[in-house]
Amino acid sequence: MNTAVDISRAPEIQSGKKGHITMAKIFCVANQKGGVGKTTTAVNLAASLAALDQRVLLIDLDPQGNATMGSGVDKAAVENTVYDVLVNGVTVLEARTRTNAVAYDVLPANRELAGAEVELVGVENRERVLRKALTEVEADYDFILIDCPPALSLLTLNGLCAAHGVVIPMQCEYFALEGLSDLVNTIKQVHANLNRDLKVIGLLRVMFDPRITLQQQVSDQLKQHFGDKLFDVVIPRNVRLAEAPSYGLPGVVFDRASRGAQAYIQFGTEMIERVRAL
Numbered sequence: 001m002n003t004a005v006d007i008s009r010a011p012e013i014q015s016g017k018k019g020h021i022t023m024a025k026i027f028c029v030a031n032q033k034g035g036v037g038k039t040t041t042a043v044n045l046a047a048s049l050a051a052l053d054q055r056v057l058l059i060d061l062d063p064q065g066n067a068t069m070g071s072g073v074d075k076a077a078v079e080n081t082v083y084d085v086l087v088n089g090v091t092v093l094e095a096r097t098r099t100n101a102v103a104y105d106v107l108p109a110n111r112e113l114a115g116a117e118v119e120l121v122g123v124e125n126r127e128r129v130l131r132k133a134l135t136e137v138e139a140d141y142d143f144i145l146i147d148c149p150p151a152l153s154l155l156t157l158n159g160l161c162a163a164h165g166v167v168i169p170m171q172c173e174y175f176a177l178e179g180l181s182d183l184v185n186t187i188k189q190v191h192a193n194l195n196r197d198l199k200v201i202g203l204l205r206v207m208f209d210p211r212i213t214l215q216q217q218v219s220d221q222l223k224q225h226f227g228d229k230l231f232d233v234v235i236p237r238n239v240r241l242a243e244a245p246s247y248g249l250p251g252v253v254f255d256r257a258s259r260g261a262q263a264y265i266q267f268g269t270e271m272i273e274r275v276r277a278l
């Protein structure tokens with residue numbers, strides 16, 4: 001079967017029904033707020049899904065390169081990055097990489113990627129460059145995860161145009177909902193104009209501390225407001241998750257028994273269930 005098929009026109013492939021070739025489900029981890037746990041979620045979800053025998057590609061779409069480093073890939077030493085895919089016509093096959101540390105592939109990024117915003121300006125269909133580039137590897141994976149930068153930029157737009165869904169990590173803090181409407185509106189616009197497949201898969205509560213009453217209250221409000229759009233699993237604040245990147249490892253690999261890792265493994269299971277129901 002031609003792997004360059006337009007997945008938006010192939011519902012039988014999307015649903016992954018038995019007897020059909022299954023193509024990767026593609027998800028952005030996005031929230032334009034900085035430091036809310038996007039990269040920690042993307043890296044640990046990748047590791048968790050890999051531990052659950054899923055074939056996973058993690059795309060680092062942030063010039064900070066944190067998902068790259070957090071997967072044990074030296075962002076300064078890589079030959080090709082997602083920048084080369086977006087701007088220089090390098091294929092994902094050529095640019096993807098993997099270390100022994102993790103059981104998933106990485107399409108790495110470094111600060112060069114910041115230039116892509118400007119360099120893509122004159123390019124036709126500039127918001128669909130990533131989507132086009134991914135068609136050749138869709139059949140290689142069960143999941144493709146995209147770690148987005150903290151901005152509603154052209155890079156994030158490329159992620160949203162390539163994806164079937166968005167996972168939104170958020171902290172249960174007073175300002176948690178502020179800015180969320182901008183993200184949701186952007187997703188709605190992309191859905192209406194650029195990518196009919198796109199939907200919000202769920203909101204994930206991260207860095208949760210149940211001892212803080214306000215966090216409990218905000219969590220309850222989120223439940224009332226978003227209902228089953230909220231993932232059941234709650235990721236606790238856990239120092240092992242924060243320590244892991246300095247070892248070039250996802251928390252799920254660094255200390256699998258830790259509470260944080262266990263929560264992300266549970267999240268992997270929940271994602272698989274949600275994707276089945278899509």
Ligand code: ATP
Nearest residue numbers: 034035036037038039040150207236237238241242
């Ligand atoms: P940016 O917007 O800069 O890309 P981000 O949204 O990707 O940030 P992370 O880098 O994942 O956020 O997390 C921000 C900081 O919080 C990091 O130092 C990370 O190690 C820490 N952190 C994330 N999740 C947890 C957690 N559950 N428990 C403890 N620390 C966490």
Ligand code: MG
Nearest residue numbers: 038039062066
């Ligand atoms: Mg990040």
